[in-house]
Amino acid sequence: MQATEMRISRRAALLRGAGVLAGLLLTETLVASKPALAKGAKSEFLYQDHPRGGQSCGACKFFFADTNSANTGTCALIEGVINRNGWCTAYSPKS
Numbered sequence: 001m002q003a004t005e006m007r008i009s010r011r012a013a014l015l016r017g018a019g020v021l022a023g024l025l026l027t028e029t030l031v032a033s034k035p036a037l038a039k040g041a042k043s044e045f046l047y048q049d050h051p052r053g054g055q056s057c058g059a060c061k062f063f064f065a066d067t068n069s070a071n072t073g074t075c076a077l078i079e080g081v082i083n084r085n086g087w088c089t090a091y092s093p094k095s
């Protein structure tokens with residue numbers, strides 16, 4: 001292989017590598033910037049501020065208690081403040 005051919009193929013390899021690297025960075029950026037799934041409105045899940053048939057948010061796997069309030073928290077699926085004694089159609093008991 002002559003020096004010119006070797007230089008061209010090295011350049012081609014570097015360009016190809018740079019293209020692959022750019023593609024990986026772009027993919028990683030797109031994945032990292034993808035927004036989390038939006039939470040639904042309380043009305044969509046028929047949320048109510050009281051239990052139903054012994055089921056309540058406090059016993060649901062989607063409930064996260066507030067650190068400064070024993071009776072409220074947030075829900076992984078539903079937006080807004082959630083009452084520990086509330087309930088909705090997405091109720092799923094903690095395992």
Ligand code: SF4
Pocket residue numbers: 045047056057058060061062063064074075076077078082086087088089090091092
């Ligand atoms: S999914 Fe429904 S029942 Fe469970 S915590 Fe959220 S609002 Fe409460």
